[in-house]
Structure formats: C-alpha cells, structure tokens
Amino acid sequence: MIECVDSARASTPEARASGVRPWHGYGLGLRTEHFDAVLNEKPDVDWFEIISENFMVAGGKPRHYLDEIRARYPLAMHGVSLSIGSTDPLDLDYLHELKQLARQVEPIWISDHLCWTGNGGINSHDLLPLPYTEEAIAHVVSRIGEVQDFLGREILIENVSTYVSFANAEMEEAAFLSEIARRSGCRILLDVNNIYVSSRNHGFDADAYVAVLPAEKIWQIHLAGHSDYGDYVIDTHDHPVRDEVWALYARTLERIGQVTTMIERDDHIPALAELVAELDHARRIGESVLQPARAACA
C-alpha cells in the first residue's frame, strides 16, 4: 500500500515530479444528460471526468456547460481517439486539439486507452485489442513518449475489455501494461470492471492481474457495469456496477491503497442522484478498506 497526497498538493509540479500518487477523491463521468443537474443540484462529487472528444467542438452548449462546470469542479480529460497502439501515424491535429482543450480545462490529468481504434485511416470507433508482444510494447512506448513530449505531461493509460486474444502473445496482459507504464513513464488508469470482464472472457485470475501491476503507477480507477451472458461478458456501461466488481475493487484497494476513483455510465443513464448514490457506495468501500489500514499505522 502506498501513500497518497491530497489534491491540493497533487496539483503542484513537485508532487507530480515526485511520482507520489495524487488523491482527488470520488468522481463521475460527466454526461450531457446531467449538465443542468450538476449545476443546479451541486452534487457531492469531488470531480468529473469528461470525454475529451465531446468538447472538441467550436462552441454552443457543450462549451458553455464545460466552462460552467469547470468553474465548480476539477475535471479529468479522458480520450477515446488517441489510438496509441495503431500503426497509423499519430494524429497531430487531434493532439493539437487535445492540448488546446487541456489549456482551457486545466485537467487533473489526461488519459486514454491501451488499444488501437483504427488502421489505414479508417476509424472503428472501438477499443480494439493489441497483441501482447515486445513489438507492440516498443511501438506503444515510443508513441506514448511522443504524446507526453507533445503535451508536456505524463498521461494515464487504461486497460480495456477484450474479447479476443492473439496466438502470438509473449506475455499476459498485466505484464504488458506494467512494462509499458515502466518504460514510458505513463501512469495507469485501472479499469476494475475491464479486468473482471477480460478475466471472465480469457480465464485469468483478476486478483493475480492486479498483483502484477506496479501499484505506484496506478493513479485512477474506473468502475462500470457490464452485461453477463454466461459464457462471456461484455463491457456495456449500461448497468450499475455489479457485486463481483465491487468485490474486486475492494480487494484492489486493499492491495494498492487509496486511489482516485470514478464511475462511468454511458447508456441507460439514470438520474444524477442515482449515480451519486452509487458513488457513495464506492466511498464506503474505500473507507471500510482503508480505515483499518490507517488505524494500524497510527
């Protein structure tokens, strides 16, 4: 278990340079359906995560609400278009827009996914699986380096749910992710639901996966719901977080300590109050898991 610094300290260059995991509390994905409720109800949410691409528009309501909500809450920027594993050239126009948005939002951090989304200039708009090979590590590490140099900051990279794995794999996913984080200097956005989904689909031990990861690199956790079809599981983000994922979340915190956490919901989006209540469940798990550890240290 490692020490965290609070969000005020985490925002300092010294804290970022130290590599000590910052603590920003419990957040939610900011969705269009909740713009007014966020401003009117002032929910007890520590921060919101935006989908960066949704705000790469010229103006109008999206930018208006972004400014209003940013004035009240810290924001993280989470992207879906970096395509860090693609063999296509990095999209410099996208990076310019991302950097411009970051200047305006001043996010707590910027994240994207360990995947590829397109090839040959064609975008699948999906988070497609990489082969866990040395070639892919070298490719991704090089590109993360380019992105971090361009943005002038380290990014967070998230593990994705996968439904296919490749015969040429030279290692397990956790080792692949760990090695990329180690070599590139990026942090890890650990999606606990994605670990669960992939562990069911590929038959690996979710706890063993977490145990392999460098704890100090894990700066954020995602929680979400999935659809269980018995023989396989799909990451759908259209349900509340399921019990088995809450349990894995609790075991993950026991292993790695306090981590900034948020809940994603992208379909069948309920009222904001319902998500805030779900987030309170994450808080309670965090407190129940971590308070005994703090007491032991006192």
Added chain:
Amino acid sequence: MISLDPLEQRFLAHVRGGAEFPRAWCAQGRVDSDIGLSIYANAYSARLCEALESDHPVLAAYLGDALWAEFCSGYIGAHPSRVRSLRHFGAQVPSWLAQQKSFADYPAIAELAAFERALLDVFDSADGGRGDWSELQSLDPAAWPGLRLKFHPSVRLLPTTTNAVEIWRALKDTQSPPAAGASSVPARLLWRDRERISRFRPVEADELVALRSLLSEQRNFADSCEQLAVTRAADEVPALALGFLRQWLDEGIISQLDIASDGAPAPR
C-alpha cells in the same frame, strides 16, 4: 510471427466487413475466438448505426426500420469513418442520400437529412458576438453602401425544394407526416439564439436574395440592394433592405457590422 500492422489490417477488415481473420492468429481462451470476433464486428456496425440514429432521429422514424437498416448498411459501407469523432461520421449523409437511386427518387429524404445536419451544426458551431440596432444607427449614413455583415457563426441558410421541414416538424411532434411534396418557401434560416437555443424559420424570395448576397457571397449593402432591385421597384428596396437588417439584428444573427473600404469581401 505475425507483426502488428498486418494483424491490425486483417482484424479491422474482418470487423468492418467479414473478411476472414485467420483463426490461427487467435489464442483460444475461455470464449471461442469466433464469438470474440463477432462481438467486435457486431459492435462496429451497431455503434455506427447508433451514431447515425442519434444524429438523424427523425430521418430514422420517417424511413422506418427496414429502409433505415438499408440506409445504415449502405452508408457505413460507402463511407467508412475517417473522422475521430462520431459527431462527424454522418457528414456525407445528405449528399449520399441524394445520389442513391433508391433514395434520390424521393428528394424529401435527402433534404430531411440536410435539415437535421444543419441543426447539429447550429448546436455546436463557434460562439460569436451579437450586433444590435443601435450600432447600425450610429453608423454614418454615407458609409452604408459599403456596409458588410458578419453573421453569427451558427447561421445556416438551407435551400428547400420539398416539404422536408414540415415532415420533420410533424414527426418531431409524433404526428403523421404530410405526403412528400414541394416546399412552400425557397429556403430556411437556422441559427442559435442568445440563450443557445437552436432556431429556424422560413425565408421568402426577397430575403433569400439579400441573404445570398450578404451572407453567402459576402457582398456589401449596396450590392445587396442592387440584387433586390432586379425584382423589386427601386423605391421599395431601401425599406425592404432596412427591414431585413432590423429583423436580423433583433434575432441576433449578425455578429458584427463592418464598413469595408476596399470593395473586397470582408473575411467571415
């Protein structure tokens, strides 16, 4: 050992259109690789169809399930996404519909799509200032002939030959749409108002002449009056043109009043 680039190419080709992805390249996990691959392929088409329906809910209702599915399949095949945001995936929908025989025979369909895309553009186009009547009144009358208008970035002028907007309005109100027919007006004007609400209204022939001149061609006020004088008596034109200016300023669709001296179109 297969390297990254051909693996991605073959995988994407499979996801997009069912081209074979060698099963020997897949590891056999708990989930059969055929099922795993089908999850990606299904998600690909479902996601793109969902994006199109999100952008064109009224078009989807107008076409009905079978024609909508035919449209989605045809468009996704013809226009694989080369954009980073799904917001722009359907940018070619109106032109594609206008060129496909099965849809082009019913021009209201492409115009309905064009209207929905214009509403999308109005919604998140750039912000801009709003000129007002007092600014116009403060101008030296001698400068009026050289006056150019900078319209709000959200303004869209949409020519209409069919009653697509009436069809849109009926379906939006969950009413039965009228039979497809001719448009009662030559164009629609769309914009985002001061409260960021998207608005639209019909444009009659005289106003269309003025808007084409001042908005589309970025000509000055004198040129616009000359255009109006082609179909209107000369003594009617000043009041007509002034009335349009007043209305546009009240609606907030003019961002800026420019007095250009060189006769060249002012930059928008």
